Each structure stands twice: as C-alpha cells, then as structure tokens.
Amino acid sequence: HMGHAFQQTIMDALIRYHRMRGDNTLWQVGTDHAGIATQKIVENQLAAEGKSRHDLGREAFVERVWHWKEESGSTITRQMRRIGAAADWSRERFTMDEGLSAAVRKVFVEWYRAGLIYRGNRLVNWDPLLMTAVSDLEVNNVERDGSMWYICYPFSDGPVDGLRGMTIATTRPETMLADGALAVHPEDGRYRHLVGRYVDLPLCDRRIPIIADEFVDREFGSGCVKITGAHDFNDYEVAKRHAIGMIIIMTLDARMNDSAPAAYRGMDRYVARKAVVADLEHQGFLIKVEPHKYQVPVSQRSDAVIEPMLTDQWFVDLTSDNGRSAITQPALDAVRNGDIRFVPENWTTTYTQWLDNIQDWCISRQLWWGHRIPAWYDEAGNIFVGEDEADARAHASVPPVGALRQDEDVLDTWFSSALWPFSTLGWPSDQPVENERGEIVANWQTDKVFLPSSVLVTGFDIIFFWVARMVMTTLYFTRQVPFRDVYINAIVRDAEGRKMSKSKGNTLDPLDLIDGITLPALVEKSTRSLLIPQVREKVEKRIRKEYPDGIAAIGTDALRFTFAALASYSRTINFDIKRAEGYKAFCNKLWNAARFVLMNSSSPLPPGTAAIPGQELRGGAQAPGEGSGLARHPGETEPSPQPLSRRERGSLPTTEAERWIVSRLHATLAEVEQHFTTYRFDHLAQALYEFVWNEYCDWFLELSKPALSGDDAEAAASTRRTLLVVLETALRALHPVIPFITEEIWQSVAPQLGLEAASILERAYPRADEFAVDQTASAEIEWFKAVLTGIRKIRSEMNIVPGKTIPLLLADGDADDRRRAEKFSAQIEFLARCEAPRWLAAGEAEPAAAAAVVGNVRVLIPLAGLIDLDAERARLNKEIARIQAEIKKCQGKLGNANFVDHAPAVVVEQERNRLADWNTQLGVLRGQAEKLGA
C-alpha cells in the first residue's frame, strides 16, 4: 500500500545514496510469516470449501499455508521491484527459513535456561474466535455503549442495620457466576464494618466474603466491586492478593461451562448475560440499570471481544527485578544513552514509556502456522526444553517418564521478527547459510560487519511490536545494538487527512499512480470489498467526483519524488495527488533539459521526444549490476559514444554564468548532503528541485543559448561542457530519489563526458567540494538577473508583446555597472528581446520611459509607442508606496533606542544597510516619477 511504497522509497534512496558514496551497503529485505493473519486467510479458504484445518490435520494444513505463502510472497517483491527497490534480492529472508528458525530455537532455549522464559497458568488475553492467546499489543480497546448493572448481594446472616445486602456495579453481569468475593476500600466508612461478613451470591448456591482492598475506587459505582479472579485482570490481582479461589466458568470459545449453574451451561457469554440479567430482575436482585460507555478489549486480528482466560502459556520475563529484567534494562539504557537514536526524536518518549510499564510477554499462540515451541512433556507433565528432542532429553534434570510429546503451540510471529537484525546475518551458525537453491544468503563470520546496522526505517505503529523487541534480543544475544538510527516514517493519509482504509474506499494503490488507471477500473477496485450498498454508492460518487478521468500515469520517479518531498519530520503526510502531478512535471522538465543539452552536444537525442516516455519507462528492478532496467523508447537508437574533444574536456568554466551555476551546484550539494544525514528528504528534494528548475533550467540554460551561438568559440565550448558536467552531476545527485529517468538520461550523457561506468549507480555521489565557489561570478549574475527581471516586469505589466524587440537605455550607475552592462550586453539583448543597451550620454535629453532600478542604475524603456504614460506612473507610485512602507519599518526599528542598544551589532548594521538601499531606490524612483510628471 502507499505506506509501503513511501517507506521503500526512503530506504531505497538511502541505499542508493550510500552505495554511490562507496559505503558497504546491505538492504536486508525479507518478510515475516504473519502467523495469525496468514493462518486465518488459509482457514478462510478452507471454510469456503466447507472444511476446517482440523479436517486436514496439522501437517497437511501447514503444507497448504506454505503453498499460499509462495504465491503471496512474490507479489510483495514484485511490487517492491516496481517501486525501484535496489535491494540485494539474493539475500532475501523469511522468518520461517531454516536458518532463522534455528535462531528462534536457540534464543528460546537460551532464555529458558537463563530463567527468562517460563511457562505458567496465567490470565491472558484470549481470542475466543481464533482460539488463541494474544499479547497485550494485539488487543485494541474500543469504546462501546453498554450498561451498568447494579446488583444486590444479600448478607448471608440477614439484613445489617436494615440493609438487605451489598450493592455492586458491573458491566459484565454474566461473570458474577464466577465471583469469589466482594471488595470495598479499607477506609470506606460506609462499608468498613462489613468487611469479613459474607453475602449470598445470587443465582448461585454460594456465599462469598466481603474483603477490603486499596484497589477499590470509593467514588465509582457503589464503591463495592465484585471480584471475579478468573475473568478480569484487576480482579485476578485482587484475588491473588487475598487468596480467593478462582472459578473458570467459560469454555475457550466463550460459552458457559459446567462450573456455571446448570441453567446457563452451554450459553454464549452474551446470551448468558441476558439470561442472568433477566433472572436477577425476576428474583429481585437487580437494583437498576444505567447506560454506560465502556472500553471493550477487541482482538486486532479477528475483531472478537477478548476474554481474559486462565490458561497455560509461555512468557518472556520482562519484569523481574522490579520491572527491569536482564532483557528490558539494556534496551532502555541503549536509547537513553544515545546508542540508538530515534528520528524524529520525540519517539524516544513513546519507546521508553512503554518499556517502563511493560508486562511479561505472552509468546505462545494456539496456532499451527509458525515456529513450534521447542518444549516437550513427559507423561507426568514435566517440561523438557531443547533445540530438539534429543537436546531436551540431554538437558533434563529429571528423567522423563514415558514418551515425550512436543508442545502443540507456536511462537508469536514477533518472536522471530525480533531476531531479524542478527538472524538474517547468519547467526547462530558458524557456517555460511544457504538457501534451497544452494546460494549463500548469509555468513555470520563475515556479515557481522552489518551489525549494528546504520538505520531502521519503519512505522511508529510497530515501535513496540518490533523495534523494542529487536533492541531487546539483539542486545541480549550479541551485546550490540541492532541499529544506530530508527527513522520513523510518517503515516500516509488521503488528501483530506483521513486514514486510508479499504472500508472507506479511499485507498490508493501505488501501482495505479505509477501506471494510471481508468475511472471504471478505479471505481470497481475501490468498491469491490464494500458490502453495504449505501457506503458503496457514497464511495463511488466521491471517486467519480475526485477522479473524473481516472488517474493519469505519473510514473515511479514522480511518485518517489513526491514521497521524498513530503517526508518531513511530520508524523502524518496527506497524500495530495496534485502534488505528485507537479513532480511529474519536474521529471519532464529534467528530461527536456537533458534533451536541450544533448541537442547541443555531439550526440543529441532524437527529436520528437518532448515528453518523457511514459509506459516505456517502466522498468524491472534495479538490482546491483542489473543496469537501469529501463526500456528505450521507440525509435531511439543507442547513442554513439563521442567524447568531448580534448579542448572541451580540459577547459575550465570560463564565463560568469558557468562559474555561477557551478557555485550554485556546490551550495546545493552541500545542502543535500546535510539533509541526507538528518533524513530530511523533503528538504533535499526541494533543494534539488530548485537547483534544476529555477537555476539550471531557468537561468543557466537560457544564458547558455547566446553563449552557444555567440562568436566566442572558447566560451561556447566551455559552456557546452559545463552544461553536460552540471547535468551529469545533477543526475547523480537526484538518482537516489529519481532512479529511472536519471539512469535513462545518464546513459546518453555519460558518453559525452567520456565516462565509462555501466550504470549511474556505479558513479560516485557528487560532493560539494568538487565544485568551486566563485563569489564574484555570483554577484555578476545576480546583477544580470536583476536587470533582466526588471525589464521583464515592465514588459509584462506594460503589455508589451513578448515578440516585440524594444530599445533599452541605461542611466546613472557606476563603473561596475558599465562593465557589467558591457559584458552581458549580448545576453540582455537575447533574453530580454531588446536592442543592445545604450548608456544615456551626459547631457543627453532623457526620453519619457518606464524604468527599473537595479542598485544605482536605471534601466529605461522609452515610452514612445510602447507604453501608456499613466500606467507607468501608476506602476511607479505603487512601487514607491511599497518602498516607503519598508522604509517606515526600518526607521521604526532604528529609531528605537532599545533596538540599537540591545540588538547585535550585525543586525543593526544590516538594518542600516537596508534602509540605505531602500532610500536609494526611493530616490531613483521619485526622480523617475518626476520626469514623467507624476
């Protein structure tokens, strides 16, 4: 989905960037086995055939899941390739690979032997639909409208002080059948004297004590609470504290069992609730019912309401030693002392707060798909843990009684995912690990260098599930942190900021953005899984309105660039397709700039390709050594390598424009490098965008035109070379974000520069210091730009048709201005469509003219026949007003003694300079206005 595409764009950009910088890079790709989700899918398939997994039996069922995994796994990698992921696919891993499974067994056994994994009968979150335990993290609390039932439990010895009994409040009346006590607060004056008495449990033939416990909130309900140890997490703790017996009254599929009174046996929990309430009312125990909003624990995977259930499960000890087990404490320390850094850093709080309040981790799941727990039981119920049965026997402290049978349960998927940072590198094997094709996929002896890795890129939603657990296991087993940086990417939402979800029909498929999709297909796809007709209709209506023509293909590059441009430190990004279209235009701009450059070099691209090839640009993966994966568009021939002449190659930038663009390139690259280290993809995309479009294309390319066709052969040759060099550099700088188009263009540009690499990915990432900064040239070009902009402004505002060549006069100014005007004469003529600029001679009568002011120079366009005098006066007055406002602001500041005394000298100085500049301009403009009789 969009989140994956976004995430992979970030990862791929980082990988390509570092590879080009010559770093030893590994992008460890792979997938986990998604235990519950996957098993559920296959079970659903079976259900459609009218079968259950029990019909197949464990072995056949697991076989079938493997089969499904082969199919779906390839879909993921295919999509990653489309987005351009330059991963090392030969090293792709799966959590149920043999090697990774060996790591799982070793970790389990070591932790067990260290006393950090234990088996116990505990109250756990039980999913009665999937029939498995789940961890705390896999439970969501959702608010529901419910009721609060007030129930009277009569005193066993008859009324006390006229009171018939104790009134309790509950949201789950059916669980009263398992009550073991009532509890009040020890300091509650209303009830203190009743502690120790007994009440009769309605509907049951039992009496239960009234106890006192601090846990009770005096303010809530009646201040008296029923204690149902086996079916409520709070009550469980209270019951344990007071040694109150726990009665289990539900089966694993949440029906009343034989411990419940006969009347309710076999009833579903909600049916039983109704029956219990009805009976209570009948028998006069129900005091009242109030509407009540409450939190219901819901299974993330099945939406079933979770039932706390007392069962035998396996746990990882994360809390011994005061909540800081040998596993937890190092994981906290690593982040606190900066060995691991969250980006953006505010996620640090989330991480540490969770670890500070963590509970033991329930790792057993009553499923078949996953790593089977390496524990065996003998006929006496003794537990034997080992990497296999023989190992388990060998480590037995008591001889097994009879045959051993392996634990039926599997491990939480995240248990194996938690080992990813080192299990994928070959741990624990001393030998190279091979895949089923006999290829070496990992070798711990040599691959250790990738631990810790530089960065983990992931979503905040799995900081607890995955990130924290990788930190815990990796620190424990390797004494190293798994990664240095954790870049938490933003969540992708739709343009209105709503979560993308299939049930809202507002998801976008990245591939549909890349390839485009027709309206009917989009409608069909978005409404396919919507079952409610009204919702369907609404979604269809919205889509028809939002995408009347479907979605036009924007290509992988533009999509990637959009993701980069949106990747600020913000925690959500609202995906606006308009923005993607803007970046598609950028890709096109780049393409056309390249066309221009190549057109002016010895081997141009063929004409007639003014738009970037769309569908043809689709490529396969860009695996190392695989080349660009780009198809050439129709009609295009292989460019014949014709390197520049020696003179061209050897020449240094000669013109100001060249030295200026090279200076700008330096600044841009410096900025980009900085942004890569801080993961500010938005800024680096922006910097490159501005450089390519606003500087290289808008100014340098335009300035090159007169140079290329001018009389100065040396300048022409040098310009040609600089066009190529800067383009080639910009391509490399952009390549991590825009891999396909840059490769495509580069293949044509490289021969022009005599470059030998087979792929742009083999070239080094450009560094700022390879490009000289020339302040002087920059100042010259800024002057030129100001002059040209001034003229353009007049032309535009005075409605002088662009095609019309106009006369140009220069007045005032100093020696520098004269020198510059002389130097840029040809460029001004060419780009401003004017006659050669002429200086107004001393004493020469000045014609009525429109004027632009650049420093001390007045750039004059005579009005005769061109310009409306009134319009020019109005234009001048507007400009004067604007400058006066600026002057007023400056004077306000400088007139404030506090400012002058307290502000840093540089700031005051800057303000004075500004004021002087504004005043100069104001003077010139006023003079000009006077001349026009305004």
Added chain:
RNA sequence: GGGCAGUUAGCUCAGCGGUAGAGCACCGCCUUGACAUGGCGGUGGUCAGAGGUUCGAUCCCUCUACUGCCCACCA
C-alpha cells in the same frame, strides 16, 4: 486519566528569534527552436486565540480552543 503531535496563502505542506516561503489552484500575456507536463509577470497570509519573556515573537514559555494519534485496570 496520562503522553505525543498538529493548527502558516483557496488546497497540500516547509520555515521557526531579526525583510512570511514552495507546489498546486487562481488572474494576465505568450504555440519564442529543450519543455504548453512550458515561459514571463501577477493576486493571495493580523502565521488558531489570549497572556508572558525579549530591543524584537509565526518561531521561546504559559494558558485556552479545536483536530489527530498512542498508552492506561475505573468495576
């Protein structure tokens, strides 16, 4: 109940102590030989509200109001 974000141009977002920015949208003019997925020019903002710190606050602090997310056992 705790915690974390966000509120800046019509829309999607940067900026974050010293002259308010980008893309898209909008308004002019222009099929000029790289590009109309374009060029040139332009319109548009008391930076959510109120206090405070400061010579100076969109930026720092406090509070308020909305919006969103995460965590938590109030039966």
